[in-house]
Amino acid sequence: MDRWLTRWRASLRIARRDALRHRGRTLLVVAMIALPVFGATFVATVIRSSSPTVATTLQQTLGDDAQALATVDSCGFVIQQMPTGVRTCLADQPVEEVGEADIAALVPTGAELVPRREFAVDLSTDDVRISDEVLAATDAERVPGLLPLTSGDVPSAPGEVVLAQRLVDRLRIEVGDAFTIASRETDTPATLVGITRNGDSSGLAAEGTLPEEGALSRSWYVLGADPVTWADVLALNEIGVGAVSRAVLLDPPPRSEVPYFASFGADSRLAGSTIGLIAAVAGIGLLEVVLLVGPAFAVGAKSSTRQLALVAASGGRPADLRRIVLSAGLVAGLGAAAVGVALGLLGGAVFYLIQSRGDYPPPNLALPSWELAAIGGVAVLLGLAAAWLPARTASRADVVAALAGRRSEATPRRRVPWIGVGLTVVGLGLASVGATKASMPMLVPGVLVMEIGLILAAGGIIALLGRVAPRLGAPARIAVRDADRQRGRTAPAVAAVLAAVAAATAGMVYTTSEARAQDASWAPMAADGTGYLTTYSFIDPAEDAQGLFDDALDVVRAARPDVAATPVLGLIPDDPAGYVELWAERDPATVCPPGLTADDGAEDDRCAVGTITAGYAWGAQLLVDDGTVVAASGLPGATEAAQALADGQILVNDPDLIWPDGLVHLTLVPPPDDAGNETADPLELTVPAHVVEWRHWSYGLLLSPEVADLLDPASVQARVAPIGALVTTPGGLAQADVDELRRSLAGLGGGVSLQVEGMQNSRDTVGISLIVAGAALAIALAATGLSVGLAAAESRPDLATLAAIGASPGLRRKVAGAQAGVIAVIGAVVGVGTGLALGYVLSLWQRTAGNWGALWEFTVPWPAVALLAVGLPALAIGGAMLLTRARLPMVRRIAQ
Known part of the structure; x- marks a missing residue:
């Protein structure tokens, strides 16, 4: 053991001196490893x-000294809860x-309660009026410390x-x-006495x-x-009451004493597929770091070839090398762990300080504990993994050739690229298959095996x-032959x-496609910025619809004279709980045939299942419009639809x-009488129709006044009224406009609301794609720069010889640019193709x-992909030529 420690101590001393x-x-190596650590x-x-x-949790929930907070659960059943207070209902035990x-x-x-x-x-x-907030009420003086006040009492x-x-x-x-x-139609005057x-x-x-x-x-x-x-x-759980207890949070019971874990513990764990996906992404990322750092250690091993040869000539074994x-x-892993952890903690603290000034700040600043040891261990393993292949190569070097100054390279193994091709195909x-079958256990390993195969096949692509x-x-x-010889x-x-380009391309395609699917799932009723003033809901009596609409319109016009309001009419049942059974029949030729198997139905377009969409809705089932509302909607094709x-x-x-x-063939079923009996046969109408591409359900069947007049008001028991x-x-x-208008409308009751199209969340996919592309560019340029630096060090004798026989000084810059181009072009072209496939x-x-x-479409952000495919080689070649010296001193060549 002492001899083993002595050998490692001497090796670490040599490594420290070489690093300094x-x-x-x-x-550069420390920065590469520290980046994922950070x-x-x-x-x-x-x-x-x-x-x-x-x-x-204790401070926010229980204040300074309350022992517990007991809450009657709204489910009305016996509940089971975890020590943290998370609970679930047992629906079979009221x-x-x-x-x-x-x-x-x-x-x-x-x-005391x-x-x-x-x-x-x-x-x-x-x-101003602010809607949909939850306000608590209690005797704060008896439960001190519930809210940290910034001012007031x-x-x-x-x-x-x-x-x-x-x-x-x-x-x-202000205070x-x-x-x-306002709560449940009751207005209560209040005074602000403090701010939290x-x-x-x-x-x-x-x-x-x-x-x-x-x-509530x-x-x-x-x-x-x-x-x-x-x-x-x-005991409280048995009567349907949950409790957050100070004693339980400070000293939680063992899992064996928590019934919740016995019944629902498996459901609370992360799904295996999710863990597999996270592990695959992390594995690819760490492999990328090893690939980036490995050439740097190869540079160090090459520059220390003579030193290592002297160690071997002095009796050092291959294991010592x-x-x-x-x-x-x-040494690099330990340094990167210290730097990355320190910067990561500092970044987390800065992020907390920034977020704490927002509307919904994080609850506290909590630093990781055991995670830091795991992250540091990964950094050390990354350093050792990146140095393994250069260390293995150094231990097999020809000592005599190294001492004589001659270069000797191991012959590449022919089977490795073929193994890579096979793994890529598999x-x-x-x-x-995993994607087609929606099987994550097949999809995740397939992606990981594909990436490893491409990495192994890189040498064959160079050949x-x-x-x-x-x-x-x-x-x-010169550059291509050098790359082939020095694989x-x-x-x-x-x-x-x-790998970086492929991952970035796949990530940009996925992000862009997801944003497109989210946008496609939202069905607008009008152009962005249009407000929906709703004055009728299903629970309001039909006879009050006109009066409430007139009052709301007067309020809006008084508050904002610049507002243009277009009335919206709907078919309102006389009974607030009623329903107008009117629908359009599909063409029989497009109806899914009965009796098909699941496989046959999946292949038949007539049996396609419609996708669920989201959007705002009026308070009426059917709208009636003479074209004015549609014309004011601002949607594409509104002019033609309004004319129809x-x-x-x-x-x-x-x-x-x-x-x-x-x-279009319409079917109208008259409502039943009070006893539930049918009052008349269904009425069938055939009317001309105009097809629009607007997916909102309000446009699934929108009636014109002429068609609405064809419906017998007595049999339908509904009438057209403003909604x-x-x-x-x-x-x-x-x-701010919405808050002011809502305040003006507050006096008309809770049935009046104002929403605005376009205020739903929407991600900036262009910005995200450019950030991903920029990160991939940085990683790819770093890898290219490392390899070109190593190539420059090894090619210096050859280039000096060329200069001696009359080659121009700019040849070295051109060779460096070509060496960078070989790496960047192969990586960009194959990486983009692989990323698109992935x-x-x-x-x-x-x-x-x-x-x-069907809402998900394969969408490629071509500008960002083009930035990778074209910009990466251009930057790599230009940077290599710009940063390479044209003239070199003569280098003594030893006869071989």
């Missing part, structure tokens, strides 16, 4: 900080209604409220100002501020000296390129560029509803996995 002697190369540490810090610690006395009987004797209620509220001032009397800073800013008020809380930091909570009102009958939930703080134990929590080169990887086939060397110019011929140096760089409605046609968005006679309006302004509606496989998986179906 070649600082530039050492910094990313992993940063992500671990963000994830840790995104989840509240036990101390944060419970009776629970009150304060029932909870008091199950908590420690003498405990303080009620807490949560309410769905709208907050408003004279100018805790609420102590009914009507006093503390609000989060984000709501205070939107309401444009001491009055505002209004932003977070999940909207704020806290004093007990008695809001009427208890409108509460019923909870009680348990105060007292005695803790609420896990046994007490389980391997140990010396591996020690360089160990991986692509496995991934394709194929070497066959065309005689047809190239002098600089390119041990060139192949890892080509593989690194190839003006001509008495209807609108449909399914071509299969048009029968061979060119008409809202399209609201437009010259510059569109912003969030992106298609992932798209096939999304179409068959039941996630998006």
